[in-house]
Amino acid sequence: MSTPQPARTPAARSTEPDDAALDWFVRCAGGLLGSADEAAFQSWLAADAAHAAAFARHRDNWCLLDALPAEGVRMLKQNLADDKAAAARAAPRQRAWWRDGSSWVPQGALAAVALMVSCGGGYLAWEHGQQQPVYTQRFATERGQQLDVVLPEGSRLRLDTFSQADVTMYLDRREVRLPQGQAAFQVQGDPARPFDVLAGPLRITVVGTRFAVRYTPGVPGRAGVHVAVEEGHVRVARAERSAAGDAAVELVAGQQITSDMAGLLGTVSAVPAAGIAPWRESRVSFDDTPLDQALAEFGRYGPVPLTVREPAVAALRVTGTFDPRRLDNFSRLLPQVLPVRLRERGGEVEIVSAGH
Structure with missing residues (x-):
């Protein structure tokens, strides 16, 4: 048994x-x-x-x-x-x-x-x-176009002309990569999920604030990263720390800072009267900007039928706020504020010295 x-x-x-x-x-x-x-x-x-x-x-x-x-x-x-x-x-x-x-x-x-x-x-x-990301999306604008986006967690992103932003959300953090262009952010506060913007060599970290970032490596004189704060505060540092170590900079409302192409941070300064992102109101602002750089900035918004070949003319400085959609107003005003004249030849308009 x-x-x-x-x-x-x-x-x-x-x-x-x-x-x-x-x-x-x-x-x-x-x-x-x-x-x-x-x-x-x-x-x-x-x-x-x-x-x-x-x-x-x-x-x-x-x-x-x-x-x-x-x-x-x-x-x-x-x-x-x-x-x-x-x-x-x-x-x-x-x-x-x-x-x-x-x-x-x-x-x-x-x-x-x-x-x-x-x-x-x-x-x-x-x-x-x-x-593992819980949300990924790429946003991009063409020349002359702007785009407003509301992200899934309530933050707002506004892209300027000819800009790109790659958004990735994780369980414990939020991240936006800005390969090129300008963007203004209104970040929904969430201490458990920091919000990072990666632009060129810099990482900009916030919890909840309004700020703008510019990274335009192809624009003469504007190849570094520019960060300006409208509300709250942000932390600006190199995305990858160097062997010597780099101190982060804390910006508060009304402050701005610019880095060079390698990520070396300049001096903190006050945001100009035009604000952190005048392009949101279809304006571009110049403050003692070389003329050739001003023309390159207009070129981000559309075709520019103006050329400048003389080095001395290209180096003349421009100050003022203009509508990038009305380049004709800029052309008409230019001879009144600078010692130049417009010479039309073969369908091309060249900015030349007034004495030529």
């Missing part, structure tokens, strides 16, 4: 799909599935409705972690790192850090926290999830 075997309880049976679901979830969240693994995963899901239910439960618990306050997330990540290091040293120990955080961890998320500590890949899955 064979020896009777103890019957498996329903509770014991229920742990099998749960354990397997945990293993599949960690591998999926960590991006660890190959093509063969993906086929096996789909077969496992289809084999039993309990499998899909268990997997969905782990996924939903994971999503609850998004509701944790910033301090809770910080504590969680630190303690997970500690647990991972302790496991690597093969020094088993019991931790009850989640009990210390019970005042801020939602009940559903508590299960997810315990899940993450119990599985070897949990910390990697967390880090992987934090690095």
Whole structure:
């Protein structure tokens, strides 16, 4: 007679799909599935409705972690790192850090926290999830065009002519890359998700403020990065610190700063009366700007039927505010404020010295 075997309880049976679901979830969240693994995963899901239910439960618990306050997330990540290091040293120990955080961890998320500590890949899955964008979009304008954009989290972005902005949102930060052009920002405050603008060699970091950034490497005399603040404050620093280290500059409302092409920051100065971004009202402002650079600025908004060949004329300085859509007004005013005249020849208008 064979020896009777103890019957498996329903509770014991229920742990099998749960354990397997945990293993599949960690591998999926960590991006660890190959093509063969993906086929096996789909077969496992289809084999039993309990499998899909268990997997969905782990996924939903994971999503609850998004509701944790910033301090809770910080504590969680630190303690997970500690647990991972302790496991690597093969020094088993019991931790009850989640009990210390019970005042801020939602009940559903508590299960997810315990899940993450119990599985070897949990910390990697967390880090992987934090690095995955939740929103990406590219915005661009043609010459003479401007664009207003409301981002998903409520911030506003306005692009000037011939500009491009690449927006990426993560769970713990917001990032805009400005490969070229000008942009004005009105950032929705969120201390848990800093807002970074990457323009050329600089990183501009804010929480909530209104400011403008210009990066036009192809425009003579304006190849560096310019940052001007209208409200709040921003932090300006090199995107990549040099070996010697670079001090960041904190700008407050009414201040501006310009860097060179390498990211070396100049002196903080006051925002001019025209404001941080006069282009929002279809104006360009010049303050003792060489004439050839002024013409290049007009060229960002459309064709410029004016040329200047004489170096002495190109170096003459222009001050004033103009509508870039009405270059005819600028042309008519130019001989009245500078010692020049307009010479038309072969359908081309050249700015020459008044004595020629």
